[in-house]
Amino acid sequence: MDPVIIVGAGPVGLALALSLARHGVPSVVLDEGSGKPEPRPARTLVLREDTAALAARLAGTPLADQGIHWAGWRSLRRRQVMRQVAFGPDRPAPLHIAQHTLTTVLREAVDRARLVKLSLESRLDSIEQEATGITAHTRGPRGTWWRGSHLVGCDGARSTVRKLLDIRFPGRTGVERYAVAALRAELPWPGEAVLHRMPPWRLGGSEVMARPLPEGVWRLDWLLPPRSELVTPEALVARIRETLAGWCEGRTPPYELLDTGVHTVHHRLARRWRTGRVFLAGDAAHLLGALGTQGVDEGLRDADNLAWKLAHAWHHGHHEALLDSYQTERRALVAARLRAADQALPILRGGGGLRGHLPGAARGHDALLTDGHLGSGALGAPGTYAASPLAPAPSEAEAATATEPGSLVTDVRVTAEDGSFVRLRDRLGRNRLVVVLVAPGTGVWAREHWVSAGIMPRLSAAVQALPYPAELLVCESYPGATAHTVLLVRPDGHLVAAFAGVQPAALYAAARTALGGDRQSGDPGPGGSAGAADGGEGRAGKGAGMR
Template sequence: MDPVIIAGAGPTGLALALSLARQGVPTVVFDETEAGRTGDRPARAERTALLSPGTAESLARLGCNTIHEDGTTWTGWRTMRRRQEVARAEFGPDSGTSPLHIAQHHVERQLHEALATEGLARIVPGTRLDLLEQDGTGVTVHTRGADETWWRGSYLVGCDGSRSTVRKLLKIRFPGRTAVDRHAVTALRVELPNPGEALLHRDPPGSGLGPEVMARPLPDGVWRLDWLLTPQSDLLTADAVVARIRGTLTAWCGRVPPYELLGTAEYPVHQRLALRWRVGRAFLAGDAAHLTGALGAQGVEEGLRDAENLSWKLGLAWHQGASETLLDSYEAERRGAVGARLRATDQVLPLARAKGLWPVLRRSVLSGSQRQYAELLADSHLGRGPIGSPPVYTRSPLALPAPRNGSSEASPLVASCATPPGAPVVDVEVTALDGSRARLRDRLGRDLLVVLIAPGTGVWESRHWLTAGLMPRLAKAVAALPTRAELLVAESYPGATAHSVLLIRPDGHLVTAMTGCRPAELYSYADLARGGPPAQVEDRVPH
């Protein structure tokens, strides 16, 4: 079968290629740059990423072994207004709740290095796609640049950025809003108060600093400083940037400490969402499908989530065939999740940017609580709330239907569990059938996971409990599932009782939690998770 063609060698395209390679799927990645190695490109001040703990773990699982060393996990977060602290969040050293702040070129470099060890991934530098055709069995594309030729692939994924050629060739509209925010950014090496803590400062004291400035730490004493620019702000000159730096440092330190200016940039924030993310065998992902960024929303994080969601579905399609339902579920889940974030941001943005806002909020919107509003502004950065929390795929063709007539009563087959169907699972320790132990997230990426909750098994060797209780029947049921699955055992899981069985997708989202071993029901849930039986080749036509 032909390889999957990926247009674009940014974080989304590289992560998708690496994930597919780990599933035994060959890929060809078109990189428009001549360097052919993303880590050789100059770093830009505005290109950093905030990664949730789950996404950082996913990159580490793919082979980005120094992802945490190259980034910084914050010790805390503060929100201030003028000279008053109005909100604070603290992260313990082992809490696993702090986001990872990392320069984007470090992410790309590590993905490149991991891909270099994979024989199934080929990166073609200096190459740009300019024509595409597709039929029921694959796609044919033409490139120009270093390799002006035709290529044949099983699927095509456009990860080629906000000006995506793939999106234009597919004639997909990209509606949204331009420059909803505008920022000036610098990277400084400097000593600031509260090292390790990120700071969002509203109405900072001092003239000419604007309505908002943010400081976020990076490794090696480097800080990223962002100033929100008003619509009336002129284009920044070098002198204006230095004036902002000196004024801000004086407001925080009482003086201007020694600093080294490493880079500066000015950039607008756009909000856009492609109307379609799939046309036949062609898909969009990353900035080609969506632009976010207002109020701290993270485009890199969302692009990596796109890759994680799409990779296991394309892997299943490449090896076993896939139904239209499975392939359509990528757009339904990811476009739905990003669209919900954009709507939530649009609701908050007018409040965040309105003049004279705080007195109004105290009287009405937030029942007099500055603190609640300050926490709302931090949601995107801290990965919580409707703007920042991990997606839950409830409205998905792969999800269980909602109870009829609005009933809240659960099926007697469904077990209690702290994780709702469609949400990311909690990372717990699990034991494989060979007795090896690992973290649950370390087993994700390729197959369905079936996890039996069996308290007490941790103190016994696997040979003792493999033939006891539910295990023999459950192992037989898992072997008979319509798609590959791995059986694991966990001593406990939040909210789950003994003998519960969790069915988990390769991207770590829960399908369902069942009570006991019910082979017929487990089969039907696994069939639901794969979108039903694969379509026949003649049925897989572009639409």
């Protein structure tokens, strides 16, 4: 079968290719560039803890040495500390990393991936769709025709794929504008990110942000006033010197200026993310970034969501409801993020009015900004797919856990089928569902002693009869769950449902719906057989354990 064509070799395109490879799907990545990302220390990104873990899993290497997990967060207003956050096991830190560094690490993983082909200096100029696949043409030194099963545009804000499909990209231009500098210096808060609002010096502006990087490097961002003049090199140096002096008791410390730039934030959302066999992801589908929200972080989530659905179509044939759910889930979540930022912007940047003088307003503003920068609240928290068409109908068999259905599961330690102890996240993205049994005490006994005891035989048979490959894991405990709770998890780590004990019919129905089957009509979805839920023949022969 033809590979998936991915247009764009940025972090999102490379992540999608690597994710598809984990699902056993080949891909070809077309990029018009030379494949050598330009080192730009001032162009960085912040990944929330679970997204950073996804990137590390795809890269096949830890990213902690490539970027930095912040030790803490500090918010200042004038000279007053408004809020401090210390990161640790109960509150994992986000990862701050240069974009070219992440791209390089993912590119190295692509070079090692047997199922990924990278074609450089290949500029897309046409797409033709047919019932059985996609034909794309590129021009340049390696201009040729490419044949694929599907095509995904990960080619950025000026996406050629989006333009060829004539998809509108409405929104707002220039929502916020920042002067940016990357420099090496010693600041008073080693390892901490600092947001300073209304700094008490002349060139501080209304807000300045300092975010640490490895090897003593910092990225500084100054929020520029609307319709301000161009930032000249001389003006930026003056801003740097005055800001460093303001933070270092009036004395400008020695510093090495590494990179500068001006960053403009746009808010845009593509009308459609799917047209037949063509999809959009990352900046090609959405632009956001005001108030600390992170576009690349959302783009990696796009890739994770789309990869397993494309893999199912590639391995088992098209299922329109499953493929449509990519747009339904991801576009709704990004749209909600954009609405939250647009609603908060007049409050935070309005520059006056009664609300700005109400008691507690400054702390409320600080909380909103912290949400965006630290990945919490409406501006930053990982999204949930509770309202997704892939969410099963409520069932009396369901059990409560600390994870709401549709949300990301907690990364607990689990026992794999070979008896090894691994992290739950490490078992995701492998072209299969994941079923987790909460069984206290199993961690202290060898697997052979409990794998055939208690409810395990019935659960194992139920998992074997599911309409899609699934892996059965066992954990000692899960937040908010009681013993013998069974969790059904999608390949992208979102909880489908949790059940009290072994509930074969309910487990089968939930899996069927999560794969795009109609939760009311009884359509089994792709690759399934509705009869198996009633004890008929499924993948396990005569439905062992499903009675």
